[in-house]
Amino acid sequence: MGALSLGEVRRPVFLFVTLFLGAVAAAQEAPADDPISYTGRPIVRIDFEPPDQPIPQAELDRLLPVRPGSVVTPGAIRATLQRLFETGRFSKIAVDASSATEGNGVVLKIITEPSLFVGGVTVTGSSAPPNENQLVAAAKLELGTAFAGTAVTQAVENMQERLRANGFYDARIQYRLERDAATSEMNITFEVNSGKRARFDGVQVGGALNTSTNSIIRATRWHRGILFIPLPGWRQVTEARVQTGVERVRQNLRKANRLLARVTLVRLDYRAPTNTVTPWLDIENGPTIDIRTTGANVSKGRLRQLIPVYEERTVDRSLLVEGSRNLANYFQSQGYFDVGVDFTETTEANGTRVIDYSILRSARHKLVGIEMTGNRFFDEATIRERLLLREAGRVRQRYGRYSQRLRDQDRATIRDLYRSNGFRDVVVNTFTVDDYRGRHDDLGVRFEIQEGPQWFVNSLEFDGASEEDEKYLRGMIQSTEGQSFSEAAIAADRDAILGYYLNNGFPDATFDWTQTPSEKANRVDLHFVIRAGERRYVRDVLVRGLEATKTNLVANRLGVRAGDPISQTQIAQSQQRLYDLGIFSKVQTALQNPDGLEESKYVLFHLDEASRYSFNIGIGAQLTRIGSGAATFDAPAGTAVFSPRLSLGVSRINLLGLAHTLSLQTLASLPQQRAVGTYLIPQFTGNENLSITASTLFDNSRDVSTYKAQRIEGSLQLAQRLTRANTLQYRFSFRRVTVADLSIDPGLVPLLSQPDRVGIFSMTFIQDRRDNPVDSRGGILNTVDMGVSLPQFGSVSSYTRILLRNSTYHKINRELTLARSVQFGYIQRLGGATLIPLPERFFAGGASSQRAFPDNQAGPRDVGSNGNGATGFPLGGTAMLFHSTELRFPLIGDNVGGVVFHDMGNVYSDIRNMSFRFRQNGVTDFSYMVQAAGFGIRYKTPVGPIRIDLSYSPNPPKFNGFSGTLQDLITCSQTKTCTTVPRSISHFQFHFSLGQTF
Numbered sequence: 002m003g004a005l006s007l008g009e010v011r012r013p014v015f016l017f018v019t020l021f022l023g024a025v026a027a028a029q030e031a032p033a034d035d036p037i038s039y040t041g042r043p044i045v046r047i048d049f050e051p052p053d054q055p056i057p058q059a060e061l062d063r064l065l066p067v068r069p070g071s072v073v074t075p076g077a078i079r080a081t082l083q084r085l086f087e088t089g090r091f092s093k094i095a096v097d098a099s100s101a102t103e104g105n106g107v108v109l110k111i112i113t114e115p116s117l118f119v120g121g122v123t124v125t126g127s128s129a130p131p132n133e134n135q136l137v138a139a140a141k142l143e144l145g146t147a148f149a150g151t152a153v154t155q156a157v158e159n160m161q162e163r164l165r166a167n168g169f170y171d172a173r174i175q176y177r178l179e180r181d182a183a184t185s186e187m188n189i190t191f192e193v194n195s196g197k198r199a200r201f202d203g204v205q206v207g208g209a210l211n212t213s214t215n216s217i218i219r220a221t222r223w224h225r226g227i228l229f230i231p232l233p234g235w236r237q238v239t240e241a242r243v244q245t246g247v248e249r250v251r252q253n254l255r256k257a258n259r260l261l262a263r264v265t266l267v268r269l270d271y272r273a274p275t276n277t278v279t280p281w282l283d284i285e286n287g288p289t290i291d292i293r294t295t296g297a298n299v300s301k302g303r304l305r306q307l308i309p310v311y312e313e314r315t316v317d318r319s320l321l322v323e324g325s326r327n328l329a330n331y332f333q334s335q336g337y338f339d340v341g342v343d344f345t346e347t348t349e350a351n352g353t354r355v356i357d358y359s360i361l362r363s364a365r366h367k368l369v370g371i372e373m374t375g376n377r378f379f380d381e382a383t384i385r386e387r388l389l390l391r392e393a394g395r396v397r398q399r400y401g402r403y404s405q406r407l408r409d410q411d412r413a414t415i416r417d418l419y420r421s422n423g424f425r426d427v428v429v430n431t432f433t434v435d436d437y438r439g440r441h442d443d444l445g446v447r448f449e450i451q452e453g454p455q456w457f458v459n460s461l462e463f464d465g466a467s468e469e470d471e472k473y474l475r476g477m478i479q480s481t482e483g484q485s486f487s488e489a490a491i492a493a494d495r496d497a498i499l500g501y502y503l504n505n506g507f508p509d510a511t512f513d514w515t516q517t518p519s520e521k522a523n524r525v526d527l528h529f530v531i532r533a534g535e536r537r538y539v540r541d542v543l544v545r546g547l548e549a550t551k552t553n554l555v556a557n558r559l560g561v562r563a564g565d566p567i568s569q570t571q572i573a574q575s576q577q578r579l580y581d582l583g584i585f586s587k588v589q590t591a592l593q594n595p596d597g598l599e600e601s602k603y604v605l606f607h608l609d610e611a612s613r614y615s616f617n618i619g620i621g622a623q624l625t626r627i628g629s630g631a632a633t634f635d636a637p638a639g640t641a642v643f644s645p646r647l648s649l650g651v652s653r654i655n656l657l658g659l660a661h662t663l664s665l666q667t668l669a670s671l672p673q674q675r676a677v678g679t680y681l682i683p684q685f686t687g688n689e690n691l692s693i694t695a696s697t698l699f700d701n702s703r704d705v706s707t708y709k710a711q712r713i714e715g716s717l718q719l720a721q722r723l724t725r726a727n728t729l730q731y732r733f734s735f736r737r738v739t740v741a742d743l744s745i746d747p748g749l750v751p752l753l754s755q756p757d758r759v760g761i762f763s764m765t766f767i768q769d770r771r772d773n774p775v776d777s778r779g780g781i782l783n784t785v786d787m788g789v790s791l792p793q794f795g796s797v798s799s800y801t802r803i804l805l806r807n808s809t810y811h812k813i814n815r816e817l818t819l820a821r822s823v824q825f826g827y828i829q830r831l832g833g834a835t836l837i838p839l840p841e842r843f844f845a846g847g848a849s850s851q852r853a854f855p856d857n858q859a860g861p862r863d864v865g866s867n868g869n870g871a872t873g874f875p876l877g878g879t880a881m882l883f884h885s886t887e888l889r890f891p892l893i894g895d896n897v898g899g900v901v902f903h904d905m906g907n908v909y910s911d912i913r914n915m916s917f918r919f920r921q922n923g924v925t926d927f928s929y930m931v932q933a934a935g936f937g938i939r940y941k942t943p944v945g946p947i948r949i950d951l952s953y954s955p956n957p958p959k960f961n962g963f964s965g966t967l968q969d970l971i972t973c974s975q976t977k978t979c980t981t982v983p984r985s986i987s988h989f990q991f992h993f994s995l996g997q998t999f
Contacts, residue, residue: 125191157191167238172194423487428450694720
C-alpha cells in the first residue's frame with residue numbers, strides 16, 4: 002500500500018512543501034495505492050494514526066478540507082497536508098489511501114507524529130552568580146515554543162559559557178527530559194554542579210601605555226584588600242567583577258584626560274591545576290585631550306555632563322558641535338540668553354589635543370513674562386502647564402528657564418495640543434522680546450497662535466465589525482460623530498480597537514481607515530475597516546513549576562479559563578495577581594505553539610517559587626529626646642540622646658503552601674526594645690481585597706519621661722479594600738501594659754501606676770486620594786479610627802476611643818503646594834478605673850504632630866498636690882486637637898525643597914477643658930492652644946524626604962518641676978515640704994526625621 006508522506010518537514014519550508022506537492026499532483030503516473038491514484042473516487046472514512054491527536058477531533062473536522070462524501074483530488078490532498086502543517090502541531094505527516102471493503106469508496110489514513118513544545122525549564126544546583134534565573138535566560142528555551150533536541154545541546158553550551166564567565170570552569174551540567182504526551186510538552190531540568198569558583202592570579206597587560214602594572218591591578222580591585230589596605234591573595238572571578246575592573250581602568254585613564262584610551266579584555270587564561278584565571282588587557286592610552294573653556298568658568302564635573310566627547314570616548318566635529326549647543330543651553334538656563342559658544346582645536350608640542358570652548362556670555366537676562374495671543378479654545382492656564390519655559394521666581398530659577406531649544410519645543414507642544422483637538426491648520430509663532438516692558442535685560446516670550454477652524458467628524462462608518470462590537474466600540478473611541486477630528490485621536494482609536502479585539506481572541510485583527518471631505522464645512526466622513534481574522538480560544542490552562550504551593554491557591558487567581566477567548570489582558574492580570582502573593586520570584590506566561598494556525602491553544606504559566614526564608618539586619622542611629630530617668634528630675638522635657646539602633650528580622654513565606662507569611666522583627670535602641678511576630682494571610686479566600694493579620698508584640702519603651710512601658714499585646718485584623726482609595730480594617734487587640742521605672746512615687750499616683758489590661762475592638766476607615774503618598778502635591782487623606790474597650794473583652798478599664806485625621810493637599814502652581822492637616826482624638830471613660838491609665842492616654846508632640854514640643858511632651862503634667870513634689874513630667878490626656886499648615890516649595894535644584902509651617906494644638910486632660918486660648922493661665926494650666934511657626938528643609942530620597950525642621954513657639958508651657966532624686970521627692974512628699982523649681986519648654990525646637998510631616 003503506497004503513501005504520500007512528508008517527513009521531518011516544518012513550517013519554515015512551506016515553499017518546499019507546496020512545490021513538492023505540486024510536482025506530485027502534476028505527475029502523469031502515480032503509484033497504484035498512492036492517494037493520487039484514487040482521484041475522483043469518493044471518501045468514505047478518514048482515519049488518524051495514532052487515534053489520539055494533539056488537536057481535538059471537533060477542531061480537526063472543521064480544519065480539514067476533505068470530508069467523508071467528498072472525492073479525492075490532488076488539490077484536496079495538498080490542502081489537507083498544508084492545513085495540518087500550518088497548525089504547527091505536527092513534525093511528520095503522511096497520507097495513505099486504500100479501497101473500502103464495499104463499493105468504490107476510499108479510506109484515507111493520515112499518519113502523524115506530533116510536535117513537542119517547551120513546557121518549562123528548571124535549573125538546580127547553581128551557585129550564584131549566575132543565579133538560576135540567569136542560567137534559564139542563557140538557555141534560550143522559550144516557554145511554549147517548538148522543542149528540538151539540538152536546542153538542548155545548544156542550551157547546555159550557552160549555560161557553560163555563562164558559568165565560565167563567572168569563574169566556574171569545571172562546571173558539569175546534566176539534563177533530564179520529561180515528556181507529557183497529553184499536552185505535547187517537553188519539560189527540561191538542568192542539574193548543575195558548579196564546582197569551585199576560580200580566582201584571579203594576576204594581570205597581563207599589552208599595548209602602548211605609560212602606566213605600571215601595579216597601578217592597573219589596584220584599579221581593577223581584583224586583588225584582595227580592605228579599603229586601601231592590600232591583603233594577601235586574589236578575589237574570586239565573576240563576570241560583573243571582570244567587567245567592573247576593566248571599566249575602572251578605563252575610568253582612571255579618563256580622569257587623566259586620556260579620553261580616547263582603549264581598554265580591551267583580550268582573553269581570560271585559565272589554569273586548571275591551580276584553578277586560577279589571568280586576564281589579558283590591551284591598553285592604548287591615546288593622546289591627552291584637554292577640554293578648556295574661556296570667557297566663563299565651567300567645572301570639570303559639569304563639562305563631563307555637557308560635552309559628549311567624555312561619554313562617547315571619541316572626538317569628531319559632530320560631538321564638538323553638540324557640546325557647543327549643550328553649553329549654550331546651560332548658560333541660557335542661567336540667564337545668559339544671548340550666549341555665544343564656539344570652539345577651536347589645537348595640538349600642543351607634547352601631543353596634547355586642546356579643545357577650547359570660547360564662551361561669550363553677554364548680559365544676563367531674566368525671563369519675566371510669557372504671553373499668549375490668539376488662544377480662544379484653550380485658556381492660558383491650560384497651555385502654560387505644558388510649557389518647559391519658566392518665568393523667574395523669587396526662590397527657585399532666579400533667572401527663569403529659557404533657551405531657544407526650549408522655546409521651540411514649547412511651540413511644537415502648543416501646536417500638537419491644538420492639532421489633537423481638531424485644529425488641523427493651526428499656526429504657532431514665537432517671538433522673544435528683549436527689554437520686556439521697558440526694563441533693561443528683562444526678557445519676554447510671546448506665543449502668537451492662529452487657531453484656524455476646528456475640524457469635526459461628520460459621520461463614522463464601520464466595516465467588518467459585528468453589530469454588537471460596533472455598538473461597544475462607538476462607546477470607547479474618540480472619533481465619533483460631532484467630536485473633533487485629529488490624527489492623534491485616530492491613532493488612539495486604533496490602539497483601543499485593536500486592543501479590544503486582541504483581548505477577545507482575535508490576535509490577527511487589523512485596522513485601517515480613510516477620510517473623505519464632508520459636504521459640510523470643516524467636517525470629514527470617516528470609514529473604519531476592521532478585519533478581525535480567525536478567533537482563538539483557550540484549550541486549557543497549564544500551570545507548571547509548583548512544588549510547595551497548593552494548586553488551588555494558584556487556580557483561584559487565574560482569570561483565564563478553558564473555552565474563553567484568548568485575552569492578553571486577562572493573562573497579564575492573572576500574572577500580576579500571582580506576583581501579588583509575594584511567593585513567586587518569577588511568573589512566566591506564554592501560549593503554546595504561538596505561531597501555529599490552530600483554533601485553540603494552551604495557555605502556560607510557569608512559576609518559580611521564591612526562597613522561603615529571608616533575613617534582614619539593620620544598623621543605624623537616632624537623635625531623640627527621652628526621659629532622663631528616675632535618678633534626676635532636672636530635665637522634665639527630656640534629654641537629647643544619641644541612640645544606636647539594631648534591627649533583626651526573619652520571615653518564612655508560603656507557609657503551608659497557602660502564601661501565608663510568618664515573620665519576626667526585633668528592634669533594640671536606648672528608648673525602645675521591641676519584638677513583633679506576625680502571621681499574614683493575603684488575599685483571604687482568594688479575594689485580592691481581603692487580608693488577615695495576626696500579630697503579637699512585646700515592647701519595652703521609654704519615649705515618655707514619666708515612665709517606661711512594658712507591653713505584651715496580641716491582635717487579629719481583617720483588612721478590606723473597598724475601592725482603590727478606600728480601605729476598612731477590623732481589629733481586636735488584647736494587651737497588658739505595665740508601668741515600670743515610674744519617675745514619680747507610685748504611692749502618689751496609685752490609679753495611674755497600676756498595670757493596665759485592655760481588650761479593645763476597633764475599626765479604621767482609610768480614604769487615600771493623594772497623588773503621591775511619599776510626597777503629596779494634590780489630593781486628600783482621611784482616617785477614622787474608632788474603638789471600644791469593655792469588660793466582656795477582658796478589660797480592666799472600659800472606654801471608647803476615637804481618632805480622626807483629615808489632610809488635604811492643594812497644588813497652587815508648579816512650584817508651590819499648600820498642605821494642611823487636622824487631628825482630633827477623644828477617650829470617653831465608660832467604667833472600671835476612675836482614671837484612664839497612663840499607657841492608654843494620648844501622648845503627642847514632636848516632628849509628626851506639634852513641633853512646638855519635643856516628642857510626646859504636649860499636654861498635662863505632674864504638678865503635685867497637698868505639698869507633694871511636682872516633677873513636671875507629662876501625664877498625657879484624654880483629648881487632643883492639632884492643626885498644621887505647610888507651604889512647600891522647591892529650594893535648590895530638584896531634590897532639595899523647603900517649607901514654612903504653622904502648628905497649633907495640644908493634648909487636654911478632658912474634652913471639656915479643650916480651649917483655643919493663646920495664653921497660659923498659670924503654671925498649672927495646660928488647657929490652651931500652643932502655637933509654633935518655623936522653617937524646614939526637605940531632601941528627596943527614594944523612601945521619602947529627609948526632614949529637618951526648626952520651630953519657634955511664642956507661648957510654650959511653663960510648669961513647676963523638682964530638683965533632686967526620686968528618694969528626695971518621696972521624703973519631702975511624706976513631710977509635705979517639697980519645693981518646686983520653675984521649668985518650661987524651650988521656645989526653639991529642632992526636629993530631624995524621615996518622611997513628610999503629613
